[in-house]
Amino acid sequence: MWGVEFDDGASFVYSVFGIQYPGVELTEPQLSLAESFHKLIDSHAAYIDRITQDGPEGHSTTIWLAYWATQDAYNDWWTSAPTVEFWNSLSPNAGMWREVMVVPGRRTQFGTNETTINGMASVAKLVPNPDKSGYWGCYRDRIIEATAEERLKTPLETFPTKKEVPGSGIRLGRTKVVGFPDNICFVVEGQDHSLITQKEKSHWFEKFDGLVTTWMGDLVNAGPSAGILDAKVCYSKASGEYRSAEPAALNFNRKVQLFYFLDLRCMEKIGRANKGHAKLRESFMESYCPVGPMGSEGKLTLWVETSVLKSNEMEAEYVGCVESTGFMAYVGSGPFQCLNDSGA
Numbered sequence: 001m002w003g004v005e006f007d008d009g010a011s012f013v014y015s016v017f018g019i020q021y022p023g024v025e026l027t028e029p030q031l032s033l034a035e036s037f038h039k040l041i042d043s044h045a046a047y048i049d050r051i052t053q054d055g056p057e058g059h060s061t062t063i064w065l066a067y068w069a070t071q072d073a074y075n076d077w078w079t080s081a082p083t084v085e086f087w088n089s090l091s092p093n094a095g096m097w098r099e100v101m102v103v104p105g106r107r108t109q110f111g112t113n114e115t116t117i118n119g120m121a122s123v124a125k126l127v128p129n130p131d132k133s134g135y136w137g138c139y140r141d142r143i144i145e146a147t148a149e150e151r152l153k154t155p156l157e158t159f160p161t162k163k164e165v166p167g168s169g170i171r172l173g174r175t176k177v178v179g180f181p182d183n184i185c186f187v188v189e190g191q192d193h194s195l196i197t198q199k200e201k202s203h204w205f206e207k208f209d210g211l212v213t214t215w216m217g218d219l220v221n222a223g224p225s226a227g228i229l230d231a232k233v234c235y236s237k238a239s240g241e242y243r244s245a246e247p248a249a250l251n252f253n254r255k256v257q258l259f260y261f262l263d264l265r266c267m268e269k270i271g272r273a274n275k276g277h278a279k280l281r282e283s284f285m286e287s288y289c290p291v292g293p294m295g296s297e298g299k300l301t302l303w304v305e306t307s308v309l310k311s312n313e314m315e316a317e318y319v320g321c322v323e324s325t326g327f328m329a330y331v332g333s334g335p336f337q338c339l340n341d342s343g344a
Helices: 030-041 071-078 081-088 138-142 198-207 209-222 264-273 275-288 326-330
Strands: 002-005 011-022 047-054 059-068 096-104 108-112 125-128 170-178 184-192 228-235 254-261 301-309 314-322 337-341
Touching: 011 030, 011 071, 030 059, 030 081, 059 071, 059 228, 071 081, 096 301, 096 326, 108 138, 138 264, 170 326, 184 264, 198 209, 198 275, 209 228, 209 254, 209 264, 209 275, 228 326, 254 264, 264 275, 264 301, 314 326
Parallel strands: none
Antiparallel strands: 002 108, 002 125, 011 059, 011 096, 047 059, 047 228, 096 314, 108 301, 170 314, 170 337, 184 254, 184 301, 228 254
């Protein structure tokens, strides 16, 4: 197993941008908007996963999950004249949003089974991680500030609730969300089947495919009552497919899931309590350990990133998006508030 190492005091930035569109294919005007934005960001971030999410409310979303090595690098791009002009020119029904997080190296962890550069490994040094792996609580143990429990625990006494909005209404105009509680836990999970052999593929379907499909469904459906504020199951269309089943989002070779948990404890609780997930972890360790059947020839790439964020390290804005999008769905619940809303 491999992890990452940051310089003392270092932070990096996640910028997650999305463009919503009805149906399953980008059409005008969102197609031109997506092409313009891709040209704007592509050569500036340290690393980008361009992925697709199916839903919500019959809308698909093209997402840019971008990593920036420093806050200055992100700010230089975000405040540059072309970026400012692009963002300010968005129409009230643009269907575009952003969720941006500044992540201290002391409150994050990264784990992977391969040395391929994915995600956070693009902004930190990849290092061997032989000890803190394969047991419950290993993610917590990799986070330097996890020694102080209160630093990772939500201050909220009750879970926020999503606003129920009938139909698939669009909120016109700009909605900037503020009032994030401390210690929201942002999780990125990725899987890449692109290089697996036929033998490994057969082993995957025998041991893992059903468990993974059920576990992803359980996570998405758990919702705020389980401490999951938002879940995005995404895929890379360009990576091709290795299976044909439901849900279609899991058919693709390269997949990325984005989760916002109320805190790290919520993530750990649902992982421990879900029997399918417990079985999945056990089976994976048996198969992919050094003496397991896939230990020497497995080509599946997995990575996971877990970051604990303070309120002032998060910002989110939605421009003409579906009402249930992201943190916009929580405005008025708990601490979440709308800073500005020029829509109807």
